[in-house]
Amino acid sequence: MFIGREEELNFLEDRYNSADGQLVVLYGRRRVGKTELLRQFCQDKEHIFYTCTEIIDEKQLEAFSQRLLEKNQQAAKYITRFSDWEQALLSISELAKEKKIVVVIDEFPYMVKGNNA
Secondary structure: OOOOOHHHHHHHHHHHHOOOOOOOOOOOOOOOOHHHHHHHHHOOOOEEEEEOOOOOHHHHHHHHHHHHHHHOHHHHOOOOOOOOHHHHHHHHHHHHHHOOOEEEEEOHHHHHHOOOO
16 A cells, blocks of 8 residues: 655656656655655556666666567567667667656666766
8 A cells, every 4th residue: 555655746747747858866765665656656657667786787787678678669679688778778768759658767876886887
């Protein structure tokens, strides 16, 4: 059961309903419900929800690629993973041309920990 957080959900909904693309960074102390808030928000929307783990960059890119390619059937006909992060992130903009989509990268510090670039 999800109770409360109406103010935060309304904020996210306003960003979602904007005509432009939005980048929202949600941060705070651990164990306060950020992930559950995002899951609740995404529930009735087209979305990709990726949770980073503490793995090497190559494996992180592979796992992220798989999640993106599940939604991008066109690209999945030709590749099994993106060759670099730039290609992976650019593919999100291609998906957004077809339909509005929410992309959540949860536990982002784990992603950047494995890639000094």
